[in-house]
Amino acid sequence: MEQLRVVMAEVNTTTIRNTVSFHDAWSRFDEDGACKDPAAGTAAKALLDQLARWGHALRDAKVPPPLRRLTTDREKGGTMDPHARS
Known part of the structure; x- marks a missing residue:
């Protein structure tokens, strides 16, 4: 099982460690299930x-950050000349 964690990481899949296992499943449940x-x-x-x-974290990570407006040098009080020294 541990070897699969490397494969899952390679294909950008998140794994979870906790498991639920039912050995001899037929004897673990009653007639109603x-x-x-x-x-x-x-x-x-x-x-x-x-x-x-993990679901919430990954959902939130998929949401792109809001776009921010870039300010120009002129708006900052500078010059648009890339060769000008400040």
């Missing part, structure tokens, strides 16, 4: 919290 293992809820919450944090 509810999980019998209380630790699974804790693990799932940690996984989903980490996923949400």
Whole structure:
């Protein structure tokens, strides 16, 4: 699994460390599909919290910063001549 982290980084994918695993899944759920293992809820919450944090961070990172107006040298009180010394 650790070797895949390098591959994921190479393709610009973010990984999360937390996992939820159900060994012998058929015995871990009741007839209604509810999980019998209380630790699974804790693990799932940690996984989903980490996923949400990354989701918000990456969503915010995708938003381009607002454009700012560049001021010219003339507006700053200077000259437009690139050879002029200040």
